[in-house]
Amino acid sequence: MLRKRSYALADQLQEALGEQGYRTTSPRRAVLQAVAGQERHFTAEQLREQLPKVGRATVYRSLRLLVDSGALCRVLLEDGTLHYQLSHHGHHHHLLCVECGSSQDLLGCDIEEQLHEVSAAHSFQLSGHWLEVYGLCQDCQPQ
Amino acid sequence: MLRKRSYALADQLQEALGEQGYRTTSPRRAVLQAVAGQERHFTAEQLREQLPKVGRATVYRSLRLLVDSGALCRVLLEDGTLHYQLSHHGHHHHLLCVECGSSQDLLGCDIEEQLHEVSAAHSFQLSGHWLEVYGLCQDCQPQ
DNA sequence: GTTTATGCAAAACATTTGCATAGTC
């Protein structure tokens, strides 16, 4: 079931890249399938370990493609390591559990609006931002 | 005048480290003076270039000391590079100009409060966050 | 057939570490 979902997602990603003029190759498909099958955020090297037959450069190049196309987002962990994560909902933020590594999307949040207000108050023309939120998810909280 | 301020600040940093049991050495003083004289955020390597006589490891070790003691904060630029910046006001955020590289402190902002509310709504126990805001400062905005 | 993608190995960074030496307290 999860498998099925992963394959469907991989095909979807493939199609999106195709529309942007990128070719369908088997290494690329392998990367997409691996990405689609990730249950949580992952590093480039973790992905690479799962794809021993794909060259390192291809993994990195594919990741960049996916980030640029909006399919993946970069996530900065508290220890400074860069992870990647499927991005289903356009721009949004994550609640990252520092214990188990899970990640919840932060929904119904008007941080953007507040940032716009505060920026305006500082005569600053906002163009982007990066927000990561760290803490404990429900399952990892003491009792 | 700026010079004078830098020296005073360097001494202040030195003193703070002294209180924590760290020794006063001339390489360390050189790093502190260079840090105190920075007009904007800087990378470890930029600092190192300004201190050709100080070993690379010492520069990095000193930076870590200063971050841990709260005198410096890390700043993540939009291109993913890590910079450092003097931190006068405890925990706060920055409005980073992507054009000239200047940085304004974000004051009078209750992002924290909002994050607490949203986290609670997701049953998430907030412990920290990282926020960077990118855009154009007043001087770099068209006309 | 033209263009794009791959794989490899090497280069490029950025940061950390081991260890002998030197300096502080």
Add this chain to the structure above:
DNA sequence: GACTATGCAAATGTTTTGCATAAAC
């Protein structure tokens, strides 16, 4: 004199790049 800090060079970890080969369109 005991302990801490330094400097160097080497190791580490991560990401990028050049280039010849191979595959896609």
